[in-house]
Amino acid sequence: MHPIVAALKHHKTTVILVVLEIALTCAIVTNALFLIGDRLGTMQLTTGVADNELVWARSSGIDDDATPASRASQTAADLAALRGMPGVKAVAMVNSLPLSRNYWSTCLGIRPGGDKAARVCNLVEYLGTPGYVGTLGMQLSAGRDFLPAEYVDYKGSNDPPPPVMIVTQALAGRLWPGQSPIGKAIFLGDKGQHAVHVVGVVAHLLNPSITKYQGVESGFLWPVRSLAGGMYVLRTTPEARDAVQRDLPRVLDGVDDQRVLTDNHSYVDTVKDYFHDDRALIWLLLVVIGCLLALTALGVVGLSSFWVQQRTHQIGIRRAIGATRRDILHYFQIENFLIVTGGIALGLLLAVALNLLLMKHYELPRLPWFYLPIAALVLWALGQLSVLGPALRAAAVPPVVATRSV
Known part of the structure; x- marks a missing residue:
């Protein structure tokens, strides 16, 4: 080990430059891998609804100032027409869907008397007409679904709320x-004059938008008779989904041809669209990681090749006095390991510092510790693979080279 360290001291500038290159690569690759893992984890979250069976649409042109009775009548006519479509298992109207980006939020009090300190805010309100829990395919983990008599007229925070609610399991754990x-x-x-009682808990229900304010699952469900400007949601058989989406505008026009259909999508496409930017970011980060690793590998190969060329006579002397090819190979591998280890040690510190900077300015989560050894292993493996070619060429230098003049 001592001869290797002594040899490196004679090339301090070159070694420092390579160490800095490896450190920078380590810092960026560590955080890039973390961002990729974070985005992939979010993309794999369970929405809580029957993704592959849902079609939704939204229309305008219906009088939003209509009375609750006339609106309920219009909604009932639309739902009846949609329910009669081939392949449709259930229909309801809702104000939002997981990952649809459109949502209402409110504050809830967990103690009576309007105690501001007992209020929990930025909670997502899901509203739906009769049967919407089953229509969306939500799974209750405790309690029951809404009863028909519990659906009321409710347009927002200015109205008395429904008497009951269903909460997500995540929100229940947060409140109680x-x-x-x-x-x-x-x-x-x-x-705090309106008391609402929890009658059920859904196992999972993602928020319409995953943000630092709303989190991942912070929603609850209200039962309402009708909705102004709501979304028609149809649960279909998987094989009928595309046909239902295609025919849906014609069916709604048959009820009221004065409306304008502003949206008509399968829910699978909605989820795909929500994560479009995340997929683009993942591909960008993969390209950045690939370029950085390639540049680092080229740097190691170039340095090792240069040193092999410089030390050809020395290698020949070592071979002449008894060093085997394996000894020469191990010499360059150990030398590379020491250089890469120095770069990794500095790079891991830079990775943590970079993560703290990203947390402060871009509100990213803290870097989990296990990404550090992953990045270290990647760079150690890259270093050994990169030095292998030059090391094998060094090991192939014959002892006779020692007899040649320098």
Whole structure:
């Protein structure tokens, strides 16, 4: 080991430049791998609904100032027509869907009396007409679905809320940790005068948008009779989904040809569209990682090849006094390992510093520790693979080279 370190001291500038190159690569690759893993993890989240069976549409042109009775009548006519389509298993109207980006948010009180300190805000309101829990394919983990009599007219925070609600399991754990939420009350209104009781819990239901304010699952469900400007959601058989989406505009026009259909999508496409930017970022980061690793590998190959050329006579002398090809090979591999290890040690510190910078300015989560050894292993493997060619050429130098004049 000592001869290797002593030889490196004679090439300090070159070694420092390679170490800095490896350190920079390590810092960027570590954080890029973390960002890729974070995005892939988000993309694999369970939406909580029957993704492959849903089609949704939204229309305009219906009087949003209509009375609750006339709106309910219009909604009932639309739903009846949609329910009669071949392949449709259930239909409902909702205000939003997971990952649809459109949402309402509100604050809930977890103690009576309008205590501001007991309010939990930035919670997502999901509203739907009768049967929408089953239509969307949500799975209850506790409690029950809404009863027909519990659906009421509700247009927003200015109206008295429905008497009951269903919460997500994540929200229940946040509001009542370690307790059953069934039967628990939350309080709405400026003075907390409206008590609403939890009757059910859905296992999963992603938010319409995953942000630092709403998080991943912070929603609850209201039962309403009708919705102004809501989304028609149809649950179909998988094989009929595309046909239902194609024929849906014609069916709605048959009920009211004055409307304009502003949206008509399969829910699978909605999810795909939501994660479009994430997929683009992943590919960009993969290209960046590939380029950095390639440049680092070229740097190691170039340095090792240069040193082999410089030390050809020395290698021949070592071979002449008894060093084997394996000894020469191991010499360059160990030398490379020491250089790469120095770069990795500095690079891991830079990776943590870069992550702290990203956390501060771009609100990214903290870098999990296990990404550090992953990046280290990648760079160690890259270093050994890169030095292998020059090391094999060095090991092939014959002892007779020692007899030649320098």
